[in-house]
Amino acid sequence: MNIFLxxxxxxxxxxxxxxxxxxxxxxxxxxxxxxxxxxxGGKLVKGDYFExxxxxxxYPAFGDKLEIIDGLVDETGLNVKIxxxxxxxxxxxxxxxxFKDASAGEGANDAKAKISEESILKLHPAIVSYVGDILDExxxxxxxxxx
Numbered sequence: 001m002n003i004f005l006x007x008x009x010x011x012x013x014x015x016x017x018x019x020x021x022x023x024x025x026x027x028x029x030x031x032x033x034x035x036x037x038x039x040x041g042g043k044l045v046k047g048d049y050f051e052x053x054x055x056x057x058x059y060p061a062f063g064d065k066l067e068i069i070d071g072l073v074d075e076t077g078l079n080v081k082i083x084x085x086x087x088x089x090x091x092x093x094x095x096x097x098x099f100k101d102a103s104a105g106e107g108a109n110d111a112k113a114k115i116s117e118e119s120i121l122k123l124h125p126a127i128v129s130y131v132g133d134i135l136d137e138x139x140x141x142x143x144x145x146x147x
Contacts, residue, residue, distance in 0.1 A: 009059040010095060013134050017053060017127070019046040028130045055131050056096040060089075060139060068092050086132050090120050093135075 018027045018035050021044055027035045032050050039045045058064065068088045072081045094115055101113040113119055120128075 005059055005061040007058065011057045011059055011135065011138050012054055013057070013131050014052070014054045015127075015130060016050050018050045020044055021046045026124055026126050028126050053098045054096075055094065055098075057093040057135055058095050060093055064092055086128065087117075087120065089135070090128070090132070091117050094120065 015028055015030060016032055016035055018039065020026060020039070023046065027039045027045065029035045029038060035045065035050065036042045042048075060068070068085070072084055072088070073079070074081065097113070097115060099113040099119075101111045
């Protein structure tokens with residue numbers, strides 16, 4: 001048993017997304033069946049368009065956890081900046097994803113979107129919530145006692 005975590009120790013989260021007929025919301029799930037259940041049998045999905053995606057996170061070592069937590073308490077020491085907690089976790093731990101760069105223009109279909117704080121902040125909130133919840137469950141366990 002190795003007690004020291006390495007960069008290669010990762011968590012890969014696979015998921016599918018489909019666009020809602022309203023054009024703004026998305027359905028997200030582990031597989032197409034999950035999306036069909038959530039979208040009234042697919043009636044609310046725009047076309048028959050489902051995308052498979054993944055996000056890969058470094059498994060956090062003790063030092064990573066300290067960096068994620070650092071700066072989350074305000075100057076009074078009483079209020080925790082909860083909204084920054086998940087962002088810090090994504091910024092520190094996210095190593096790879098399957099998202100393409102739509103701004104790369106036509107013919108650049110395989111250009112992977114760069115992982116950055118700016119691009120993380122532009123993600124659809126449903127993706128951050130879904131993937132973040134799974135990441136929390138894996139890293140923290142069902143009790144949520146750790147980060």
